[in-house]
Amino acid sequence: METLYGKHPGELFVSAKNLADRVARSLMMKYGCRLADGEVCRGYELKVDDPVARLLARYFCVSTPERKVDHSPGVTQGELEHFSRDAAVEYLLMPERVKKLEGQVQVLHVDLEELTGALKKFLSLGGPVQPVPMNQRSMQDYVS
Numbered sequence: 291m292e293t294l295y296g297k298h299p300g301e302l303f304v305s306a307k308n309l310a311d312r313v314a315r316s317l318m319m320k321y322g323c324r325l326a327d328g329e330v331c332r333g334y335e336l337k338v339d340d341p342v343a344r345l346l347a348r349y350f351c352v353s354t355p356e357r358k359v360d361h362s363p364g365v366t367q368g369e370l371e372h373f374s375r376d377a378a379v380e381y382l383l384m385p386e387r388v389k390k391l392e393g394q395v396q397v398l399h400v401d402l403e404e405l406t407g408a409l410k411k412f413l414s415l416g417g418p419v420q421p422v423p424m425n426q427r428s429m430q431d432y433v434s
Contacts, residue, residue: 337369347368
């Protein structure tokens with residue numbers, strides 16, 4: 291079967307089902323046989339063309355419960371396979387999440403620079419505080 295491309299998993303399921311139905315009808319007409327109605331089975335994979343997966347698959351396979359990067363038989367390039375719709379959606383949202391994290395890190399960096407500047411200013415005004423030995427403390431050291 292040819293590779294199908296689409297904008298989201300639902301579109302791909304419909305395209306694949308329609309193609310399979312057309313093949314089944316043509317086989318029934320050509321050979322005079324009867325085939326059952328097609329249905330989406332469990333264990334499907336949603337594959338995404340990915341240059342990083344292509345590079346990694348040359349050397350090894352990586353697998354998690356949700357995804358797999360491998361060099362499947364009959365495929366000329368490595369691929370990133372998702373075992374659920376949610377896994378594919380999470381992967382496709384990754385660029386937006388990285389951009390959001392970059393913004394948060396930038397804000398944190400600015401806050402840390404301000405804090406460092408304030409600490410330097412505070413230390414330059416009064417200098418470091420020297421501890422007073424216990425035997426030289428008076429009762430007024432403990433009263434505010």
